[in-house]
Amino acid sequence: MDNELNISQDQNTEKLKEIPKWTRKYAQNRTLTIIVLMAMIMLFSMLFAGGMAFLLVLATAGFRKGNMVLVCVGIAASVAVLAAMLIFLIITLKKFGGKNRGMLDQMIDQRIYGKEGTVSVPVPKSSKKKMCLEIVTAVIFFICFFGTWNLAVKGYIAYKYLQPVSALYFVPYMFCGWYFFQSPRIGPIYLLHPMLFAIHAILIVAGVPMFFTTENFCIFSVCLPYIGYGFLAYVIGHIYNRYALKKLKGISHFQGEAADGD
């Protein structure tokens, strides 16, 4: 009887030791915030790109028909949209950039997970050196991105191989980005994103037709997998977050009311 009691106590103790692990997993996978942020950025970009495209098409059509009023209206409206976008960016950076970096995430996080309370995992220490490295890697990334796209449009890279070639810099960039800048704020589930992107590239090389073949849409061969797999990784992260919370509550919940502070 005593032996059975000892074994049960040992098991309980071992379970208690798992609390920090599940707490951290829960905190690292509050990824619905990132999904909302992604959706907001996408919606904003689509609205901006769509508006600009419509106005430029309008101006071009006016020019072809010799309707100068339409051309002027189109150009003036494009400039106004561009100016509005710049003002919006300046206001956003002023409010949520610099010292307030991460405040927007916190606000969304509070809206989504507010009922469960607020938790935070250690944020990677920011330094000037780290910030410079972050900027330099981002610049290199964009040079690679637009360079590859340009080479594909000029015919140096077949449209079929645009995504696999992009994977050569996308995957290391995402791995390094996570390891140097995000970990331990975001858990290893984030690594699903580059892994799925790499698998997509391998499948294309193996002959699976998962790409766009026209010039106008070739960029989507890269953008759609990037956004889609990112979305998928974060959805999986959120599901794992629910599981971690259930596990955590299972270990730390009290059946009855615990004794008070004395």
Place this chain on the structure above:
Amino acid sequence: MEIDRIIHEPARLRIMMILSGLEQADFNFLLTTLSLTRGNLSRHMEKLESAAYLKVKKSFKGKIPNTSYQLTQKGSKSLAQYWENLDSVRQLGNSR
């Protein structure tokens, strides 16, 4: 070998363990995770705070007051020591 009585209480042990996995957590998170009453949890937090195991940060989220807790270095060390001592006691019990 002495077991820390402040940490040894089940609710406080759970609070310390939750905080050891995080940078900080607020009162609401602990409340929902542990399913204690507000008064009960407050008492435990006061005990841990008075032992300097926790650092308390009071702020406002909009117009609502928010209290966050963070494990201090002393708290982390005491928790590690507690487990060490408890494991020794358990080993001693098992060997008999």
